[in-house]
Amino acid sequence: MPNFCRQLGTFIAGIVNALSSQVHSNDARKSLINCVNSIWNTISDNISTVTGIPFCIHSRRGIGGGCINNASVVQDRGRAYFVKLNDADKLDMFTAESAGLEEIAKSGTIRVPQPVCCGVADSTAYIVMEFITSGNARNNSYVIFGQLLADMHRVIHQNFGWHIDNTIGSTSQVNTRSDNWINFWRDYRLGYQLELAARNGYAREIQARGDRLLQQFTVFFTGYIPTPSLLHGDLWSGNYAFDAQGNPYIFDPAVYYGDREADIAMTELFGGFPTQFYRAYDDAFPLDNGYAIRKKLYNLYHVLNHLNLFGAGYLAQARRMIDGLLSETG
């Protein structure tokens, strides 16, 4: 999700600060601090159990840049882990993120943080994964990125979708398996977001034209047969980085198997990646000529999701995109 999305605020630290100012008795303060400590103790215990090596948090530091969760790095004297926290009812979101990281990791292509564990501690859901120290891109980092993403996209499944649903931002993303990409995109991507938009109060502005698009967009697939490729699913510039050696890694995925053009389209949605990346990807795994038009169809999903998450600021863009696509259906 882009960096201009809402900062939802610091989580544990914020709760402690906010509540501390209202909690006047020492006993209440102590119990609040104990609660926070107990969350981190539970997380440490789980890391110890899963890794088989005792882990005791020696330091903890907040990390910015995310849009949805409160993120920190926790360290003992030898190891570091990246931890995200949210409300307990977000456990499924973290379980799906963990499964997504695992799915990409087992493709043996581009690097992702290795997931460690997730769970709930004192009404707080958490996910723990490998902490990757970030570094700068080197001369050929974007070339490697393009090639590795192409390798990941060559990993295919027999159906579109995935074995579990996940989230895009904090919106549910339906991954019901389908052997028909057009139906999948209509029902579980565009149709789902359009319906949500109608429920969020934008029916008058976009429902009729959205419905028309749902009926007509099949023309963009004439002569093109998408393959169910392993996708990151939310590949904007805030969801990749380079490690200390300058090698790319991707994180915060919304994994499913789908048309690889959907991943490439999203890289272009908020400003685009450097040219080297696209050249390397296209050399490794050339894109079809019809990508230019389908790109808009794929990015409409994310713009509608932004409309649903962040409000009317995205309405004009969503309408423009729908109208533009409708005008190309002939």
Ligand code: ADP
């Ligand atoms: P959110 O789910 O809130 O969007 P992200 O997963 O995007 O959070 O993570 C927030 C920030 O933390 C990222 O922008 C990135 O800079 C950093 N980050 C994410 N994963 C890791 C990791 N495994 N190791 C180190 N830093 C990470």
